[in-house]
Amino acid sequence: MIKAVRGTRDLLPPETAVWNFVESAVRDVFRAYNFQEIRTPIFESTELFARGVGEETDIVSKEMYTWLDPPHVYEVLLRELTSADKEGRPPIVRPEFLESLGSRQSLTLRPEATAGIVRAYIEHKLWDRGLNKLYCIGPMFRRERPQKGRYRQFYQIDAEVIGPTSAGSDSPARDAELLEMLATLLDRLGIADWNLELNSVGCPNDRAAFNDALRKALEPVVGKMCADCQRRAVTNPLRVFDCKVPEDQPIIQTLPRISQFLDEGCRKHFEAVQEILKAVGVPFVLNDRLVRGLDYYTRTAFEFTHGALGAQNAILGGGRYDGLSEALGGPAAPGIGFAIGEDRLVMSLQESTTADSVVRKPDVYVAPLGAGMNVEAARLARELRRHDLVVDLGDETFRLKKSFEMATKAGAKYILIVGENEVKADAFALKNLATGEQVSIPRAELARRIKIQE
Ligand code: AMP
Numbered sequence: 001m002i003k004a005v006r007g008t009r010d011l012l013p014p015e016t017a018v019w020n021f022v023e024s025a026v027r028d029v030f031r032a033y034n035f036q037e038i039r040t041p042i043f044e045s046t047e048l049f050a051r052g053v054g055e056e057t058d059i060v061s062k063e064m065y066t067w068l069d070p071p072h073v074y075e076v077l078l079r080e081l082t083s084a085d086k087e088g089r090p091p092i093v094r095p096e097f098l099e100s101l102g103s104r105q106s107l108t109l110r111p112e113a114t115a116g117i118v119r120a121y122i123e124h125k126l127w128d129r130g131l132n133k134l135y136c137i138g139p140m141f142r143r144e145r146p147q148k149g150r151y152r153q154f155y156q157i158d159a160e161v162i163g164p165t166s167a168g169s170d171s172p173a174r175d176a177e178l179l180e181m182l183a184t185l186l187d188r189l190g191i192a193d194w195n196l197e198l199n200s201v202g203c204p205n206d207r208a209a210f211n212d213a214l215r216k217a218l219e220p221v222v223g224k225m226c227a228d229c230q231r232r233a234v235t236n237p238l239r240v241f242d243c244k245v246p247e248d249q250p251i252i253q254t255l256p257r258i259s260q261f262l263d264e265g266c267r268k269h270f271e272a273v274q275e276i277l278k279a280v281g282v283p284f285v286l287n288d289r290l291v292r293g294l295d296y297y298t299r300t301a302f303e304f305t306h307g308a309l310g311a312q313n314a315i316l317g318g319g320r321y322d323g324l325s326e327a328l329g330g331p332a333a334p335g336i337g338f339a340i341g342e343d344r345l346v347m348s349l350q351e352s353t354t355a356d357s358v359v360r361k362p363d364v365y366v367a368p369l370g371a372g373m374n375v376e377a378a379r380l381a382r383e384l385r386r387h388d389l390v391v392d393l394g395d396e397t398f399r400l401k402k403s404f405e406m407a408t409k410a411g412a413k414y415i416l417i418v419g420e421n422e423v424k425a426d427a428f429a430l431k432n433l434a435t436g437e438q439v440s441i442p443r444a445e446l447a448r449r450i451k452i453q454e
Contacts, residue, residue, distance in 0.1 A: 007144070007152025018346055021358040022189065023137060026157055029185045033177065035133040040116035042139065046106040052115030052328055055297065056236050059111045063142040068104035074320055109141035113158035114321065114337055115328070121162055122330030132163035137342070142164035155342035162335030170322060170334035172269050175300045176276035176338055182304060182316065183282045187347070188351040191306065194315065196283065199290040199301045200270035201238075202262045204323070210261040211237050221251050241291045251287070259288040269299055296321040297423065300336065306348040314346060316340035363389040364430075364450050365407035368396040369419035377418040380428070380446070389445035408433060414450055 004010055010266075011019060027037075048142050053060050065385065067073075080093045110116055113136050120126070136158045144150055160176060163169035181198065186194050189205045201207065214237040222233045225240075225248045232239040243252060262391075277284055290301050301319035318338025363382060368377035373396040380450035381391045394403050400417075407415040417429040428446065431438040441449050 005152075007146040007416050009151065010098055011151075015071040015346070016350060017355050017359035018353060019342070021341065021353060022349065023157075024344060025188055026137065026185065029181065029188060030135050030159060033133065035135045036131065038117060038120060038134040038136050039138070039308055040110075040113065043107050044116055044119065045138060046108040048115050048119055048328070049108055051109060051110060052118065052296065052324060056239075058239050059142060062142055064111055065109040065141050065143060067107060068101065069107045071108045073104060081415040093201050111140055111142045112339060113138070113140065113156055114160060114324070114339070117158070117337075118161050118162065118324050118328055118330070118333075121218040121333065122325060122328060125335065127167070127331070131378060132167055132169060133159070135159040137152050140254050149341075151229060157340040157345070159335065159344050160332050160337035160452070162337070164331070164333055169336075172272035172300075173276065175273045175320065175336055176280070176282075178318070178338065179273075179277060179284075179302065180280050182338065182340075186304065186315075189349055190316075191345075191348055192352075193307055194441070195285065195288040195305050195307075197290050197303045197305065198274070198277075199286065199288050199296055200262055200266055200299050201257070201258055201291055201301050201319070202266045203298050206261045206263055206266055207238070210256070213256045213261070214238065214240070217255050219255075223443065225251060225415075238291050241289045241438075258291070259286075259383070260410045263382050266299055273300055296324040296327060298322040302338070306344075307429065312340070315344050329391055360390055361411035361413070362392040363412070364416050365392045365394065365396065365403070365410055365412035366416045366418060367400070367403035367407065369400060369417055371396055373418050373420070373423075376423050380416070380418060380443070383443075384447055384450065387451070389447060389450055404433075416446070416450075 002348055049064060055061065055256070069445050071314055073332050076097065077093070081091055082099055083091055083093070117134055121131075126132070126134075128204065134157075138155065139153050139154075140156050141153055146152060146267070150172060157400050159178070159181075161169055161174050168174065178196075183194075183196070215233065218233045218237055218240065225233075226243065226245045228274060228436055229240050229243050229245075232243075238258075240252060240255070243249075244337055246412050274284070284302075290303055291297075297319045299320040299322065303315075303317045305313045307313065316338055318336070320334070320336040322334040325331060366377050366384070368380045377393060381393045384391050392407070392412060394406055398406065403417075404415060412433060414435055415431050417431070419429075421441075422428045425440075427440045427442045429438055430446070430449065441447075
């Protein structure tokens with residue numbers, strides 16, 4: 001048997017109804033804030049992520065699904081390496097093959113959405129069209145160790161505000177608006193006990209000073225820390241704050257914090273974000289250990305967590321990335337965005353919103369009874385569906401008992417019997433499967449009668 005690949009999974013009904021419920025709430029809420037949908041490709045050139053996400057990040061350095069295109073390079077290489085030439089000399093790799101490698105393009109399944117959206121923003125000069133609020137829903141791919149709430153193909157709901165400074169995209173009002181939108185969405189979905197953690201990671205200047213201070217503070221203690229931290233201390237000391245190893249935590253507690261290094265502009269920006277959040281009633285806690293995993297973040301960084309999720313408790317994360325557009329060869333275009341982990345959002349929802357409460361079961365199961373009845377049943381089903389009813393349709397070979405079983409299994413409210421007598425009378429037996437009540441209803445009244453909520 002061929003199974004789904006490790007770290008991927010099938011989303012089955014009725015759970016998919018919860019996913020649809022989430023996505024339609026997302027579309028409604030985002031619309032109210034004037035966001036519009038963008039759909040970018042599932043794969044992009046590897047360089048986009050190397051530059052946009054950062055070579056130093058875990059994502060780029062070890063989690064991406066990357067290949068050379070055309071993709072059958074490994075098979076060719078294997079052949080080259082294992083086959084002797086015509087004269088029987090030992091195998092060598094021909095120079096032409098090595099050259100052909102250079103002309104192959106390195107492609108990557110997207111591990112996140114921001115880089116692709118900013119690429120599209122630059123490529124299509126979206127600022128000219130006044131498009132500065134975009135969202136995207138879709139699968140992302142990271143080769144992480146699978147566990148509860150962590151998959152290799154997972155789904156993100158991503159939104160970005162990006163644009164020239166003249167459009168106010170650098171304003172703290174955007175940060176607050178985005179956070180308020182998220183609070184509205186979570187409340188609307190009935191996720192009550194979320195926490196918003198907020199920080200400012202400053203701008204590159206602040207960070208240079210902070211990194212120096214961190215390096216100094218780490219020097220005497222890093223030998224006692226985990227291997228990852230020892231590497232981070234050299235490559236990007238800020239990442240030490242991502243460390244989850246319990247033994248390292250007491251040391252991390254003693255390290256300097258970015259909040260002590262913010263310049264006047266960043267401090268004022270951060271204060272303004274907090275002021276608006278307080279005024280609109282969005283609760284938050286400050287967490288100056290929150291540095292986020294990606295290189296391009298500036299100023300505001302945030303994360304929403306949910307207690308019920310266990311170890312992987314982050315439902316969403318995001319922040320400001322004022323330098324990203326320029327890093328990708330575009331114009332100066334400050335931006336801020338977030339990515340919601342849809343898998344985790346659905347998990348945190350499942351207690352309050354069960355699949356049963358959002359799935360739309362058939363209103364009626366139409367049961368043709370006896371040879372030749374499929375035709376009339378098809379006609380009736382078509383009529384009823386035109387009235388926006390959910391109709392499941394049986395088959396004339398089913399005996400009445402089987403039709404009842406099928407209707408019950410499908411969760412239909414009514415069963416409608418289409419037999420020869422009914423067709424002659426042009427009135428049909430309609431039975432309520434919950435109460436057992438059965439009535440004969442003229443064709444013209446069927447839709448109205450089925451719609452009546454008991
Ligand atoms: P990030 O892009 O790493 O900031 O992640 C944003 C959100 O995506 C996280 O808060 C998680 O909810 C979700 N997420 C990230 N990686 C995974 C994964 N491997 N499996 C499921 N959800 C994930």
